[in-house]
Amino acid sequence: MYILQKFFKQLVVNKLGIFSFTFFIVIFSSIVMRLIEPETFPGWFDALWYVMTTVTTVGYGDFYPVSVAGRIYAIFIFLIGIGIAGLAIGKLVEALGAHRKRKEEGRLNFKGKGHFVIIGWSEKAKYAISEIIETHPEIDIVLIDQLNVTPITHKNVHYIQGDPSSESVLMQANINDAKSVLVFSDDSIQDSALADGKTLLVVTSVERLNQQIHSTVEIKKEENIKNFRHAKVDEFVLSHETVSRMAVRSAFSRGITEIYTQLLSYKEGENLFEVRKRGEWKTYKDAFEGLLMEGATLISDGSDLGINKKLNEPIREDARLYIICSKEVYESLT
Structure with a gap:
């Protein structure tokens, strides 16, 4: 017995x-x-x-x-x-x-590939996740923060709890196989210099582990951009300056905020897309007219918005052509 x-x-x-x-x-x-x-x-x-x-x-x-x-x-x-x-x-x-x-509780490792990593939970991160899912419904998103419990529940979102500057935490998020990372500034830190310092520490850890990842960071002070460039960050978003500049522009140009909203949100009207160069496009004029006939407007090559000044110039082989059009037109182009 x-x-x-x-x-x-x-x-x-x-x-x-x-x-x-x-x-x-x-x-x-x-x-x-x-x-x-x-x-x-x-x-x-x-x-x-x-x-x-x-x-x-x-x-x-x-x-x-x-x-x-x-x-x-x-x-x-x-x-x-x-x-x-x-x-x-x-x-x-x-x-x-x-x-x-x-x-x-964010204690499970993520093993997927080609995912988006978002670091730092806030209302901005919430809207970013919503926009990513709206744009790419099937893509996986890994959120890293130090909250005890995940702040969002969605089948595409995997939560990792911990210090985002820690290598072990980033490895839990499988940062090596991630496609892109978005680092939001810590709103709990009032000092802009300290907030940017923490963001820089995080993105430096990310870039050290995955040099091929596309990184976008939120920065509080414009003068700190040079430090982030040194860390090989791809994109910068100036949180305070961007909002202030948009507000000022709207004060001088009535209705311009509606244009900003359409371009920034996948849910609203026309959107900004990138298209590849076609073989028959020899000059920017060829691309401009060809796209216009299909319902899209060519506005830039990368960050160069002066397309209208060099329509007769040949298109660079590594050109990154950005257009404004509807989702339906973009899908027909691709």
């Missing part, structure tokens, strides 16, 4: 042991019932079906033992099998609950 008590106590603790013992009981009982009553259970699957329905429910009555030996063993299945199966199901539910808790 003591040996049995010790065995079951160990079984309760060991999840793998529970599932292994449950599997053994089901298979062994199926074999025993088939051997005891071959007429009642003409096939091995019939015996397995009887055992499974007995240990998980009260049975369906389509198969049942008729001999004394068969019924005695059925009692064993009732007493032992049902208890073990219930324990196994309970452990399975417990394991699923533990996995969900670890996921919500």
Whole structure:
């Protein structure tokens, strides 16, 4: 009796042991019932079906033992099998609950590739995630922050809890295989210099681990851009200056904020897209007129907005042509 008590106590603790013992009981009982009553259970699957329905429910009555030996063993299945199966199901539910808790707390590694990494949770990060999902519904997003529980629940969003400047945390987010990273400034830090310093530390750690990643960072002070350029950051967003400049422009040009909104949001009207150079486009004029005929307006080559001043110049081989058009037109172009 003591040996049995010790065995079951160990079984309760060991999840793998529970599932292994449950599997053994089901298979062994199926074999025993088939051997005891071959007429009642003409096939091995019939015996397995009887055992499974007995240990998980009260049975369906389509198969049942008729001999004394068969019924005695059925009692064993009732007493032992049902208890073990219930324990196994309970452990399975417990394991699923533990996995969900670890996921919500950001303690699970992300193993996908080609994903977006967003560092720092705020309302800005919330809108960024919404915009990314709206633009690319199937892309995976990894959010890194130090909150105890994930602030957002979405099938595309995986949360990692920890210090974003830590190599181990970035590796949890599989930064090596990430496509792009967006680093938002820490709004809890009032000093702009300190906030930019923290952002620089984070993006430097990211660039050290993945030099091919496309990085975009939010900066508080324009004078700090040179430090971020030294860290090989690809894109910069000046949080305070950008909003102020947009507000001033709207004060002088009524309705211009609607244009900004359309260009900045995938949900609103026309949008900004990048297209590849076509073989028949020799000059910028060829590209401009060709795109215009298809419903798109060529506005720049990279950051160069002076397309209209060099329409007769040949297009560079590494040109990055940006157009304004609707989503439908862009899809027809690509």
